[in-house]
Amino acid sequence: MNLKELADTLGLSPTTVSRALNGYPEVAERTRARVMAAARDHNYRPNARAKGLATGRAMAIGHVIPVSHRHEIVNPVFSDFILGAGEVYQSNGYDMVLSLVDDASQASAYEEIAAKGTVDGILLHAPRVGDPRIEILNGIGLPFVVHGRTSMNDETYSWVDVNNRRAFARATEFLLDLGHRRIALVNGLMAMDFAARRQLGYCDALAARGVAFDPALVRSDEMTETHGYVTARDLLAGSAPPTAFLAASIITALGIRRAVEEKGLVLGRDVSIVTHDDELSYLRNGVDIPTFTAVRSSVRQAGALCAEMLIEAIRCRDTPARHMLLEAELMVGQSTGPAPLQRTG
Amino acid sequence: MNLKELADTLGLSPTTVSRALNGYPEVAERTRARVMAAARDHNYRPNARAKGLATGRAMAIGHVIPVSHRHEIVNPVFSDFILGAGEVYQSNGYDMVLSLVDDASQASAYEEIAAKGTVDGILLHAPRVGDPRIEILNGIGLPFVVHGRTSMNDETYSWVDVNNRRAFARATEFLLDLGHRRIALVNGLMAMDFAARRQLGYCDALAARGVAFDPALVRSDEMTETHGYVTARDLLAGSAPPTAFLAASIITALGIRRAVEEKGLVLGRDVSIVTHDDELSYLRNGVDIPTFTAVRSSVRQAGALCAEMLIEAIRCRDTPARHMLLEAELMVGQSTGPAPLQRTG
DNA sequence: GCCGCCGTCCAAAGCGCTTTGGGAAAGCAG
């Protein structure tokens, strides 16, 4: 059933039916009611492609997911982010289209997406330090919002980010307050902007208390369980093992805990862990009391905020760039405790 | 730059340019080369909406993700599945569009998607036992492939599934061989088809060895870390605790391990775990030797297979339904060992 | 009674592409 057929059924012109359905005033209310009823009865939906062609709007938003061929890992927070964004899209009538793009063809991919006209805006994930994609997108002229930031020219584009620096400074301070002095940072890949900021926060807090920064205590890699495990096992086997760990994600923290417990140490007594917690739906941090002490910030909420910001940018194309810095909340759980008395050896 | 402009630049008609770009034979090779070069130079891409309108093909595939409002959980395997499917789509020129649909509006959602015409086919996730969506989709007439199965009328639609029954029978046999008799099954939600099949496999294996089925040893819930932990803690605290656990996913297994180790028990000695392993990219099962003994089957590969099957179904609309049953592989890791001698009390 | 306005509807153009149905030029055989 298309518009013309529906119009024929009603003995009206396509023009009138279109206007009736889209809420234009030039149609009698009685007629509009008749049209609406018929549309419902016949289960009519306007063809999205035709509508898009006519209006110039795609009513869809593109998410570009970088697929690196060296280390093919899907960001585990991705599905929760999508959920948050998706709900906002849905209630605003937007579709969500995903494009997997490998690192090599990043530049051309965005131009292609823009030229094809399948989307009205783009949501950019996982920006790297000094990510060139932002410049590319700015050049293309399609509205976009970045989940996260990249170090330079923050003002030239819209973003939603967690205050990673503050969050990790906060977490570090908390551990310092508990008397820990050897605090390991099990970070994500340093090429990622958020990882760089987290390390800055960690260093800030150490410096503020006059604790020397020890590069041997900082490790960066993809945020897998394995990375947490291997790193913690390594560090704990050293001559001057850390008494506390800062983890970049709950998944990493799980790996760290495994190494800790495997060594017969007790979490919260012998070793403390503070983790960043994205509040992933499938990895809730404990039932009532948080298992891990964590600086937490819902990635799902971030998804919703990004989506709202982007939709607004699409509606009014020439509004200035907007920014939203979310503060993570420190939740004390069972994985932290006072630093143990200095062990000899 | 659109087709008409490109044609004008070249001094050709839109018809010829279109044919040149789409590989039709009615155009001189010299002209074609000229057109191709100009298209590249001007960075021309045909507008997808217009192309779709003209051809009737959307060159996009829809993934419908159920969002239940009671327990809002995103399937943790989802992102890996998407990755596998996405790569296939990309290399075949298809876009991927995601729709979040809440349980209430499942039926109408599919009709809407079909009528809107944004996609050429649908990939169905996480089918439930006797899932009504399959009937709906069959009625709509849009090609679709199910990742998983539902119990009835397997022949009437295309699916890709792991042989869950066999996999869990296999895992159970393995534990029985090691001498375990009290084997707990920490399953996913029983409403999910795969969970039901897994339990069947478990029961099959017990029955084949004459071991009585104890309903107290079977627990079903969403496959979170918390579920694994809480369930295992409960069961281990009972008067006749299990000596082995079957976990529905690595995430659940992590929770079980936590409960085991918290109780001071040693994995692979006091308690064994066999888990299903979807080979999630962010939760690799160990570095060299698998941490968990597992029946494994890559969900990413399943995504790719689903995508291929669906694209084929779209290309030849009236091919019969196809089915693909993947066998999971048993990988012995460090989480299993001979059943401990019977503890008294 | 005439004019102008308003409310209601419609015809037709246009969005950017594909595809049908020629048509002109070139090539070939007779």
Next chain:
DNA sequence: CTGCTTTCCCAAAGCGCTTTGGACGGCGGC
């Protein structure tokens, strides 16, 4: 040279919708 096929190209219709620019009748004001 004629008639036919082949090669290469084009004009125009059409995909399903929106939107511009009227058309038409009824109404009130003067």
